[in-house]
Amino acid sequence: MSDRPVVKIGIMSFAHMHAYSYAACLKELPDVKFVGVADDVAVRAEDAAGRYGVKVFKSYEDLLESDVEGVIVTSENANHRRHVVLAAQAGKHVMCEKPIATTMQDAEAIVEVAKRSGIKLMTAFPCRYHPAFVRLKQAVNSGELGELLAVKSTNQGQCPGGWFVDKKLSGGGAVIDHTVHLVDLMRYMTGAEPARVYAEIDNRMFGGDFDDTGIITVDFTNGMFATIDASWSRPKSYPFWGNVNMDVVGTGGIARMEMFAQKIDLYSDETGRHTYVYWGDDMDLRLVEAFARCVREDTPPPITGEDGLKALEVALAAYESASLREAINLLE
Amino acid sequence: MQRIAVIGAGTMGRVHSEAYSRIPNAELVAVCDSHAEAAKELASKYGAAAYADVGRLFEDGGFDIVDICTPTNTHLDYIKLAAQAGKHICCEKPLARTTGQAMEAVRVCEEADVTLFPAQVLRWFPEFRKLHDLIKSGAIGDPVEVRTSRCSAYPRGTDDWFADMKRSGGVVLDMIIHDFDWLRWCFGKVRRVYARGLYESGIPHTDYALVTLRFEGGVIAHVEGNWAKAGGFETSVEVAGTKGLLSFASKDSAPITIELKSKEEGKIGVTVPESPTRESPYYLELKHFVNCIEENRKPDVTAEDGMEAVRTGEAALRSISTGQPVALA
Numbered sequence: 001m002s003d004r005p006v007v008k009i010g011i012m013s014f015a016h017m018h019a020y021s022y023a024a025c026l027k028e029l030p031d032v033k034f035v036g037v038a039d040d041v042a043v044r045a046e047d048a049a050g051r052y053g054v055k056v057f058k059s060y061e062d063l064l065e066s067d068v069e070g071v072i073v074t075s076e077n078a079n080h081r082r083h084v085v086l087a088a089q090a091g092k093h094v095m096c097e098k099p100i101a102t103t104m105q106d107a108e109a110i111v112e113v114a115k116r117s118g119i120k121l122m123t124a125f126p127c128r129y130h131p132a133f134v135r136l137k138q139a140v141n142s143g144e145l146g147e148l149l150a151v152k153s154t155n156q157g158q159c160p161g162g163w164f165v166d167k168k169l170s171g172g173g174a175v176i177d178h179t180v181h182l183v184d185l186m187r188y189m190t191g192a193e194p195a196r197v198y199a200e201i202d203n204r205m206f207g208g209d210f211d212d213t214g215i216i217t218v219d220f221t222n223g224m225f226a227t228i229d230a231s232w233s234r235p236k237s238y239p240f241w242g243n244v245n246m247d248v249v250g251t252g253g254i255a256r257m258e259m260f261a262q263k264i265d266l267y268s269d270e271t272g273r274h275t276y277v278y279w280g281d282d283m284d285l286r287l288v289e290a291f292a293r294c295v296r297e298d299t300p301p302p303i304t305g306e307d308g309l310k311a312l313e314v315a316l317a318a319y320e321s322a323s324l325r326e327a328i329n330l331l332e
Numbered sequence: 333m334q335r336i337a338v339i340g341a342g343t344m345g346r347v348h349s350e351a352y353s354r355i356p357n358a359e360l361v362a363v364c365d366s367h368a369e370a371a372k373e374l375a376s377k378y379g380a381a382a383y384a385d386v387g388r389l390f391e392d393g394g395f396d397i398v399d400i401c402t403p404t405n406t407h408l409d410y411i412k413l414a415a416q417a418g419k420h421i422c423c424e425k426p427l428a429r430t431t432g433q434a435m436e437a438v439r440v441c442e443e444a445d446v447t448l449f450p451a452q453v454l455r456w457f458p459e460f461r462k463l464h465d466l467i468k469s470g471a472i473g474d475p476v477e478v479r480t481s482r483c484s485a486y487p488r489g490t491d492d493w494f495a496d497m498k499r500s501g502g503v504v505l506d507m508i509i510h511d512f513d514w515l516r517w518c519f520g521k522v523r524r525v526y527a528r529g530l531y532e533s534g535i536p537h538t539d540y541a542l543v544t545l546r547f548e549g550g551v552i553a554h555v556e557g558n559w560a561k562a563g564g565f566e567t568s569v570e571v572a573g574t575k576g577l578l579s580f581a582s583k584d585s586a587p588i589t590i591e592l593k594s595k596e597e598g599k600i601g602v603t604v605p606e607s608p609t610r611e612s613p614y615y616l617e618l619k620h621f622v623n624c625i626e627e628n629r630k631p632d633v634t635a636e637d638g639m640e641a642v643r644t645g646e647a648a649l650r651s652i653s654t655g656q657p658v659a660l661a
Contacts (some may be wrong), residue, residue, distance in 0.1 A: 149530060150540050152556055154479075156572075196655060198526050200544050200552045204476045205574060213477045213572075215544045215554045217528055219655070225528035227542045227554060233477050233572035249540050249560050325524070327656050 007292045010035045010068040012060055012083050013075035014048045015163060016097050018124070018284070022072050023052050025288035032292045038063040040075075064090035070120070070295045072288075073097060076169040077176070081106040088117035095122040095291040095301075099180045099315060100308030102171025107312050111305040122291050122301035123308030125184045127244055127259065129286035136248065136257045137189045146252025148190060151226035153182045157242030159232035165210045173210035175201055175318055178230035180311035181244060183218065184303075187310060189248075192222035194310070198327040199318035205232060216318045221331075230318075239265070240276040334358050334622050337389060337419075339410055340401035341365035341374040342490045344424050348399050348451075351615040353378050358397075358622045364389045367490065386410065390417050397625060399618075400424060403489070404506065405499040408433040415444035420625050422449045422618065426509045427638035429501060431646045434639040441635060449621045449631045450638025452513040456613040456620070459580055460514055463569055466578055467518050473575030475519060475551050480511040481568045483558035486537040495537060502531050503539040504652070505645040508557035512545075513633075513641040515555070521548040522640075526657040527648035529557070543648045548661065582607065 009026055011019055014037065026034035036055030039045035049056040057063035063071070064086060070093035073083045080101050087094045094114065100123050101107040114121035127133055139145055155178035163169040164177060183194060196219040205212035216228040234242050244259040262280030267273075294301045317328040336352050338345050341363055352360045360378045365371035368384035375382035383389040390413055398414035399422040400407055407428050414421045421441065427450045428434040441448035454460050467475055484507070487494045494500045504527065516522065522545050529541030539559040546552055568581040586605035594601040624631045647658040 149533075149535070149538070149560070150528070150542065152542060198544070198657065200524075200526070200546050202476070202550060202552060204474065204550050205572065207574075213552055215477075215552055217526060217542065217544060219528065225542065227528075227544070229477075229479065229554060231477055231572070233577065235572075235575070235577050238577065249558070251535060251538065253562060254558075254560060325657060327526070 004031045005296060006031055006033045007070065007296045008033045008035045008068050009070045009072065009292060010057070010063050010066070011037045011048070011072045011074060012063065012087065013039050013073065013079070014044045015076045015079070016074040017160070018097055019048070019072070019074035021284045022074065022288050023048060025282070025285045027052055028285060029289055029292060031296065035066060035068045036063060060086050064092055068092060070094065070291065072124075072291070076163045077171050078102045078169045081110055084110045084121070085113050088113045088119050091117060091119060093120040093295050095124055095288075096305070096308065097124050098308060099171065099176050099312045100305065101312060102176065104309070104313065104316060107309040111309055114305055120294055120301045121305040122294065123303050123305060124287060125181065125303050125307065126283040126287040127181050127185055128188055128303065129290070130259050130283040131281050132257050132259050133185060136246065136255055139255050140189050140248060140250075144252060145248060145250030145255055148222060148224045148248065148250050150224055150249040151186055152247040153186075153226060154229035154243055154245045155181050156229055156231050156233045158234045158236065158238060159206060159212060165208055167210055170210070172315070172319060173203070174212050174232045175199070175214040175216065175230045176315045179214070179216055179228055179315040179318060180308070182228045182246070183311040183314045184307060185246065186218070186220065186226055187307070190220060190222055190224070192220040192224070194314050195219045195221050195331050196327050196329050197314055197317040197321055199321045201318065201322035214318060214322070216314070218314060237273070239274050240278070334397050334625055335361045335395040336397045336399055337362040337364065337395040338399045338401060339364045339386060339389070341367070341370040342401060345401035346374060347614050348401055348422075348618060349374055349378055351612065351618045352399075354615060355619050355622055357626055358618070361395050362389055370490075386413065393417070396420060397422065397622070403493040403499045404501060405429040408437050411437045411448065412440055415440045415446050418444060418446060420447040420449075422451055422621050423638070424451050425453070425513070425638065426501065426505050426642050426645060427635070428642055429499070429505070431639065431643045434642040438635045438639055447625060447631065448635035448638075450633060450635060450641070451617060452510065452633050452638060452641065453613050453617045454510040454514045455517060455633060456616040458609055458613070459585065460569070463571065463578060463580060464514070464518050467571060471576065472571060472573030472578055475571050475573045477572045478515065478519070478551060478553040479568075479570045480508075480515070480553065481556040481558070481566070482507055482511060483556070483561050483567070484565045485561050485563050486539065486559045497531060501645060501649065502529070503557035503559040504529060504531060504541045504543065504648045505642070507559065508541065508543065508555050509641050509645050511555050512644040513637060515545065515553050516637070516640055516644070519547045519549060519551045519553070521661070522546070522644050523548045523661045524657050524659050525644060525647040525651055527651040529648070529652045531649055531652045541648065541652065545644070
């Protein structure tokens with residue numbers, strides 16, 4: 001067994017379903033102690049604490065007053081700022097769910113308070129840790145693909161419902177939910193920054209007061225262009241929650257990544273359905289491990305608050321572009 | 333019986349000639365190509381007369397239909413010649429290199445009272461026809477978002493004409509013109525076009541474009557045109573609607589794959605997936621055209637359809653240049 005010190009981590013809010021996956025990771029990681037949970041919704045906190053056998057704290061303040069070293073903020077997007085500020089003021093390190101916020105003001109405030117309080121702020125972009133993406137990035141960075149020309153990408157999912165379709169809490173809909181993942185992967189993979197954004201966005205899939213469909217085009221400072229399909233276009237009958245796919249086109253060839261292609265087809269008379277059963281690596285485990293490691297070793301977080309902010313900026317520019325019907329220049 | 337003269341003995345000229353040779357009420361009587369050898373070779377295969385000079389072809393006459401399979405930038409000249417001679421015309425896609433040329437092609441054929449049929453063959457591909465019919469039948473409710481993809485290695489035509497953007501218009505005008513026409517068939521008029529691509533990049537034998545179309549009816553379409561592949565040909569279509577999702581990928585639709593071991597020791601063999609159908613889409617397309625001429629009917633694809641596809645492609649090229657969307661309405 002490792003004699004590394006155990007890192008104590010808690011979870012603030014189970015509003016976002018990713019909290020349950022992160023909680024399972026906290027339980028699984030050997031050098032991590034999952035201290036406990038706090039939630040605005042008492043019954044949700046009780047339920048989660050019961051599931052993972054950890055303590056319920058009556059309030060976020062109580063959790064933050066404990067000997068917890070870091071917290072994972074998985075509240076609704078619009079509440080991230082309030083919760084990160086609470087944690088930062090208590091001097092606790094934070095991994096914040098994506099998108100980092102719903103407005104640039106909130107995102108800047110989150111980055112600023114972390115800096116001022118001297119805490120580590122990490123944005124939860126788990127896709128960086130998927131082995132398929134790690135291999136793709138290696139192919140790009142090794143020069144195998146030559147000079148990068150274009151990226152075609154999708155993050156299409158089923159509509160999650162709940163607060164995700166409440167603009168006040170989510171900041172929009174599918175576009176803010178999904179765009180940030182792929183923008184982050186592209187920035188991380190290339191080191192280039194988004195320069196120009198155009199988007200066609202609509203709500204015709206569900207007809208609700210939230211966007212469910214978006215095609216976002218981004219020009220990057222390295223001269224490549226990219227499109228992102230950020231949509232809730234997978235029907236309820238779809239065999240899986242969705243996808244994260246990237247085709248990278250270079251002067252030397254093309255690399256295609258289908259992140260969740262490691263699957264088995266299950267046809268069940270029990271459910272009357274066909275589903276994909278994923279058997280690839282758990283990227284969330286590597287994400288949570290990376291957060292725990294940076295706390296333990298007192299190193300900078302591998303994914304920063306600025307990374308979260310940069311990805312959000314593109315999603316918000318996409319909304320602006322769609323309403324103005326013109327491309328938005330981010331570098332001006 | 334319709335007598336056919338094919339102009340252009342390259343890849344498409346050969347494909348069309350082969351199809352005409354099997355259409356009962358069509359007879360391939362002449363093949364014309366400025367490369368005399370190419371004309372001779374193709375003509376002799378079907379017992380047709382070979383011409384190297386298009387003036388001579390029209391002087392001699394003796395045909396009812398002209399089928400134009402030449403590089404895109406020359407289409408209008410041949411359309412004019414054929415219309416003046418009172419011949420009906422099948423013109424390989426895209427109908428012309430520019431919208432202005434396409435409009436003129438439509439006009440001269442109207443004035444000469446000849447049929448101008450743009451060979452938008454995708455409409456006779458059974459998978460694309462089935463997708464169209466499923467969409468129209470309401471199988472997925474109201475269509476909302478569409479993705480199409482068309483990928484191949486860079487085409488190598490006679491004199492490498494595809495590589496000359498002024499002649500071919502690159503992957504946007506030559507390749508995904510197919511998808512532009514199919515999408516308009518399924519979803520109606522295009523309102524707005526935004527595109528990024530390598531049209532002006534000057535990278536040799538590489539072209540790639542990602543185009544976003546917004547239709548009058550609200551549908552958003554994403555169109556990939558890929559001439560950057562190492563080899564092989566792939567298409568895919570996905571249509572998401574309010575009540576379901578249609579998904580097609582050529583790579584998952586090959587009912588037969590033949591794997592042959594290499595006869596050379598130590599060499600790896602080849603695997604070739606195929607998707608055979610009883611009749612080729614080109615045969616079905618040209619049979620429809622010939623029948624329409626015989627029966628004096630309007631073909632299912634009109635000259636205006638061909639022109640609108642070019643208009644969409646041209647808007648995409650303009651958007652690539654300006655970095656801003658182009659409104660079409």
